Amino acid sequence: MFRLDTLDDLQGLAARLPQLDKGAAAQARERQAQLTKPPGSLGRLEDLAVFMAGWRGTDRPRIERAQALVFAGNHGVCAQGINVFPQEVTTGMVANFAAGGAAINQLCRVAGADLKVVALDLDRPTADFTQGPAMSADETLEALNRGAAAVDPQADVLLLGEMGIGNSTISAALALAVFGGTAQDWTGHGAGADAALMDRKTRAVAAAAARHAGLGPGATLAALGGREQAAICGAVLAARAARIAVLLDGFICTAAVAPLHAADPALLDHCIVSHCSAEAGHRALLAAMGKVPLLDLGMRLGEGTGAAVALSVLRHALAAHDGMATFAEAGIG
Numbered sequence: 339m340f341r342l343d344t345l346d347d348l349q350g351l352a353a354r355l356p357q358l359d360k361g362a363a364a365q366a367r368e369r370q371a372q373l374t375k376p377p378g379s380l381g382r383l384e385d386l387a388v389f390m391a392g393w394r395g396t397d398r399p400r401i402e403r404a405q406a407l408v409f410a411g412n413h414g415v416c417a418q419g420i421n422v423f424p425q426e427v428t429t430g431m432v433a434n435f436a437a438g439g440a441a442i443n444q445l446c447r448v449a450g451a452d453l454k455v456v457a458l459d460l461d462r463p464t465a466d467f468t469q470g471p472a473m474s475a476d477e478t479l480e481a482l483n484r485g486a487a488a489v490d491p492q493a494d495v496l497l498l499g500e501m502g503i504g505n506s507t508i509s510a511a512l513a514l515a516v517f518g519g520t521a522q523d524w525t526g527h528g529a530g531a532d533a534a535l536m537d538r539k540t541r542a543v544a545a546a547a548a549r550h551a552g553l554g555p556g557a558t559l560a561a562l563g564g565r566e567q568a569a570i571c572g573a574v575l576a577a578r579a580a581r582i583a584v585l586l587d588g589f590i591c592t593a594a595v596a597p598l599h600a601a602d603p604a605l606l607d608h609c610i611v612s613h614c615s616a617e618a619g620h621r622a623l624l625a626a627m628g629k630v631p632l633l634d635l636g637m638r639l640g641e642g643t644g645a646a647v648a649l650s651v652l653r654h655a656l657a658a659h660d661g662m663a664t665f666a667e668a669g670i671g
Contacts, residue, residue, distance in 0.1 A: 340486045340576040345475055345556025348597075352604040355578045358392040366391030369398070372664040382632070386610075386652055387659035393583045393608050394494060398660045404451040404649055405490045406497035407573055408435060408442060408642050411481075411565035412463035413504040414472065415546070420539045421504045422529045425463065428503050432457045435501075441639055442499060445646035450653070451497055456488050458565035467511065467546040471561040478560040478568045485569025486576035496577045497612075497649060499587045499642020500566045500594070503529075506617065507539050509593035511562045513619060514547040516555075516596040517626045521547065526589070526618030555601040567594035574598060578608050585645040585652070588615030588638065592623050599627050612648035613637055 342348070366388045371377055378384065390399040410432050412425045434440045435455040446453040458481055464472040473481070489496060502508075506528035513524040521544035531539060550561035559568055567590075574595055577584050586592055586609050598605040606627070613633040614620055624631060632648045665671045 340579040341483050342479060342486070342572070342575065345478060345560065348556050348601040351575070352602040355575070356581050358607065359395040360392065362395050362397050363388050363392035365397035366659065369664070370659065372666070373662045374665055374668050374670060375662070380658060383655040383658060386655035389610070390583055390652070390656060393581055395581060399494070399656060400660060401494045401653055401656060403490065403493045404449070404495050404497065405493040406442070406446050406451040406453045406499065406642055406646060407488050408453070408455045408499040408501055409458060409485060409566035409569040410455065410460060410501040411458045411505070412460050412502060413508055413564050414463045414466035415468060415507055415542055416463070416504045417466045418468060418538055418542045420507045420535065420542050422531055422535065423503055425503045428501055429460050431501050432460070440641060441643050442641040442646060445643055449646045449649040451646060451649055454488065456484065456569065458484065458569060464564050467562055468542050468549065471550065472563060473560045473565070473568070475556070475560055478556070478563070481565040481568035482572035485572030488569070489573050489576040489580065489582070491580040493582050495583045495585060495649065495652065496573065497585045497642050497645035498570055498573055498591050499645060500570065500590050500640055502564060502566050505564055505566065505590050507542060508562065508564050508567060509590045510539070510543045510619060511546045512558070512567070512593045512596045513623050514543060515550065515558050515562055516600045517623070520544070523622060524619040528617070555597040558600065559597040563594070563597070570594040571598055574609060575605070578605070582608070584609040585612045585648050586610065587612055587640060587642045587645045589617040589620040589623065590640055592620065592627070592629070596623070596627070603628065610648070613644035615644070
């Protein structure tokens, strides 16, 4: 089982984790060239099949087991009045997930993903990051390793989502700390902020980034992140250790792994960003990370909903790759 002992272990970690199986990827690309279609005519579906082949280590990968993880946490920065809804909504939504009543439940059911929700000490919000670090190193490691432990090593693909009132503010601060710019560049309306709330959000993001400037990747995650962000990082790393491809959700999931990108962009080589969120800053974040989203549907709900929709596309890609006849098999040419 993957486990991180210290946050400093992020440095140099990419070289110690499994890499893309170039042989399997090449075999998959060769198969694509033999299938009964013009070369490249299935566009990105072909690339997805090759990507999955490389990470699963087989030229004809299949999705027998898809796992969806939604991590939930609460944030001390809500003391700054940056949230539209009270933090009790996080607990209420976790109960809604458990009852099967949320959007992610419906989308996972259709896409064929097993959903697990991990609530991370909802009665114990992180500290207000405008006043000090959101978490200690030990708290960050605990959340990161809980995220890692939640990953099913037998999964073929992992979908990641989150729930946490105030976490669009957390995401803006992480993006600002890792990629620079201004607080205005990264701060969006989240769950529906009005002008006054947007002003408070932007000031909180700017204050936090200034207070915690110049930190390393692990320390940045601790100072500015939340428990669900740390858990997402842990799940991404555990998936990499097990050669599991990852479908990240939108802005909040992408920002959550920004500290991993800061440690080494290669730590995210096995990750696909499922969609481009309508939340402000996501397009810039994707450009900064060199990630091309799979979908662009104007979604901004979170919960892993974009990842669940993207899973259906990934299944289509592998079905075509595995099930189509080659020209030789079809007796053509």
